[in-house]
Amino acid sequence: MDVVDRFKAAVAALLGVLTGLWGWLGWLVVGWAACMVLDYITGSAAACKDGAWSSGAAKEGIWHKAGMIVVVLVAAGADLLIAAVLENLPLVALPFQYSGLICPVVLVWYIVTELGSITENAVQMGAPVPGWLVKLLAAGKSAVDAAGEALGGEEKEK
Numbered sequence: 001m002d003v004v005d006r007f008k009a010a011v012a013a014l015l016g017v018l019t020g021l022w023g024w025l026g027w028l029v030v031g032w033a034a035c036m037v038l039d040y041i042t043g044s045a046a047a048c049k050d051g052a053w054s055s056g057a058a059k060e061g062i063w064h065k066a067g068m069i070v071v072v073l074v075a076a077g078a079d080l081l082i083a084a085v086l087e088n089l090p091l092v093a094l095p096f097q098y099s100g101l102i103c104p105v106v107l108v109w110y111i112v113t114e115l116g117s118i119t120e121n122a123v124q125m126g127a128p129v130p131g132w133l134v135k136l137l138a139a140g141k142s143a144v145d146a147a148g149e150a151l152g153g154e155e156k157e158k
Helices: 003-049 055-088 102-124 131-151
Strands: none
Touching (some): 003 102
């Protein structure tokens, strides 16, 4: 086995172990964190390109990201609360095991939002972006919004 094959095997093993520990929700968190970092970097780069970078705006971006982390923690707490209620109150039961729904939907919404922002930053930096990508991200965000509204018992306005 050569060095490249050993490296591939080690990476595959590591990813397998992490997936076993985190599950798919953990990978959503990793993807979201990566998107937040990339959005901050590309936003700063776009502002630098335009000569508009400021420490105040950068701090606002950090506060914005911190607020997002709080929202994800609230969603995770809500999932834990619902799971605890379903597990411990005999009068409340579902025909399936509840392992969380609110936090994954919030994470997917944030990921799609961050991807849209990263795309906007790329345009501001001068990169050509296919129109269909912008439409696809907008459609994805709308679909996640509709799913979240359905979870909350709200009907989407037409």
